[in-house]
Amino acid sequence: MRLQIKNIRIVDPSQKKDSVGDIFAENGRIVSKLSSSADKVIDGKNKIAVPGLIDVHSHLREPGQEGKETIKTGTRAAAKGGITSVLCMPNTKPAIDNAPTVEFILLKAQKEGIVNVFPVGCVTKSSAGEELSEIGVLKKAGIVAVSDDGSPVSNSQIMRRALEYTKMFKLPVISHSEDKELSKSGVMNESKNSMILGLRGIPKQAEEVMVARDIMLAELTGGYLHIAHVSTAGSVELVRQAKKKGIKVTAETCPHYFTLTDDVVRVYDANTKMNPPLREIKDVEAVKVGLADGTIDCIATDHAPHTAEEKNKEFDLAPFGIIGFETLLSLVLNELVDKKVLSLSGAIEKMTHNPALIFNLEGRGTLKEGAIADITIIDPKYSYEFTKESILSKSKNSPFIGRKFQGGAAITIVNGKIVYTAIRD
Numbered sequence: 001m002r003l004q005i006k007n008i009r010i011v012d013p014s015q016k017k018d019s020v021g022d023i024f025a026e027n028g029r030i031v032s033k034l035s036s037s038a039d040k041v042i043d044g045k046n047k048i049a050v051p052g053l054i055d056v057h058s059h060l061r062e063p064g065q066e067g068k069e070t071i072k073t074g075t076r077a078a079a080k081g082g083i084t085s086v087l088c089m090p091n092t093k094p095a096i097d098n099a100p101t102v103e104f105i106l107l108k109a110q111k112e113g114i115v116n117v118f119p120v121g122c123v124t125k126s127s128a129g130e131e132l133s134e135i136g137v138l139k140k141a142g143i144v145a146v147s148d149d150g151s152p153v154s155n156s157q158i159m160r161r162a163l164e165y166t167k168m169f170k171l172p173v174i175s176h177s178e179d180k181e182l183s184k185s186g187v188m189n190e191s192k193n194s195m196i197l198g199l200r201g202i203p204k205q206a207e208e209v210m211v212a213r214d215i216m217l218a219e220l221t222g223g224y225l226h227i228a229h230v231s232t233a234g235s236v237e238l239v240r241q242a243k244k245k246g247i248k249v250t251a252e253t254c255p256h257y258f259t260l261t262d263d264v265v266r267v268y269d270a271n272t273k274m275n276p277p278l279r280e281i282k283d284v285e286a287v288k289v290g291l292a293d294g295t296i297d298c299i300a301t302d303h304a305p306h307t308a309e310e311k312n313k314e315f316d317l318a319p320f321g322i323i324g325f326e327t328l329l330s331l332v333l334n335e336l337v338d339k340k341v342l343s344l345s346g347a348i349e350k351m352t353h354n355p356a357l358i359f360n361l362e363g364r365g366t367l368k369e370g371a372i373a374d375i376t377i378i379d380p381k382y383s384y385e386f387t388k389e390s391i392l393s394k395s396k397n398s399p400f401i402g403r404k405f406q407g408g409a410a411i412t413i414v415n416g417k418i419v420y421t422a423i424r425d
């Protein structure tokens, strides 16, 4: 397949490029010119081409929880959101703590998936927190990082060993930073709102204590630490100071943490329940400052599908998590770029170049010649309301249903092939 994208604004942070031109792809790679005429020509007028978006934090639920999501449905939802690569967390059933499960996911992704899937392996066997998983074997099978996401690695000694051991494989350890004793039985942020609602709160310190611990252990070991879903002003400051000291730590946040506060929990909607929970306006502002000053490297979705039956319970009993693939790009454009928190290039960098660097995804996150032809074409003028009916994910647990957006993915290209085109009049 020979592809030409004509006359398009190209924004590629990896090359500090923002200019109008053509993009050519042949045999799944970016090339400077095609060997013969194009099979497909895309008109780039009024559109923007960026490297394919990489979501470094998602839950595809397969194997084991196919009622919530599958690789097939999840990757379709991702493609619609302009995402060309996803890292998928290991809290599946069985957990990704063995080579056959990694192989199963890679094979399924190849057969039924339409975007690239990069599995994350468990830090500890079954993510039970007791014994390190066979990380070397998992690395050979194809994982790009380790995490016990969904749970923290509570035992500091095990976290130390994980950071030490993964160093030789250059595998980042993704920290779901939560002190389980402090968060125990909490269902939302601990604040005035939790008091008014009579819901048990999760203090910000439940996150920050573990961010601080893991930074100390990264300093001790020289390991590669990546902090997942940063939600508080205190966590942002801890990462900022650690980076100043030269400690190898990177961090991600998610659109809901720079868009919503725990005020929205007041309607008792379980689609506003996730872990870590929505915080307060000063945290939202601090997360934005952290994005702007480079403290936070990545914007990821933490796409966490749960069925309607599960979410339609009392707030207390509903599971934590919201979907995110289909709203990522629009939220970044409307909440960060339009509001001048980040430039377009600065925002795209956190979903392309930075993820590729942190997780060693060679040939991705860039539109340089020779790179893999993963490309997202943005339509900045596309206005729409995000409706439940439009959701491609198997689960519909989004707090953004009913929100109006301007700007989204028009065409998503993975390995040189068009995997999603918006049908719009």
Ligand SMILES: NC(=O)N[C@@H](CC(=O)O)C(=O)O
Pocket: 059, 091, 149, 150, 151, 176, 273, 274, 275, 276, 302, 304, 305, 320, 321, 322
């Ligand atoms: N974020 C969530 O609220 N839920 C995630 C787990 C996690 O990311 O910690 C899930 O797997 O449902």
Ligand SMILES: [Zn+2]
Pocket: 149, 150, 151, 176, 228, 229, 275, 276
């Ligand atoms: Zn988590």
Ligand SMILES: [Zn+2]
Pocket: 057, 058, 059, 089, 149, 150, 302, 304
């Ligand atoms: Zn997660």
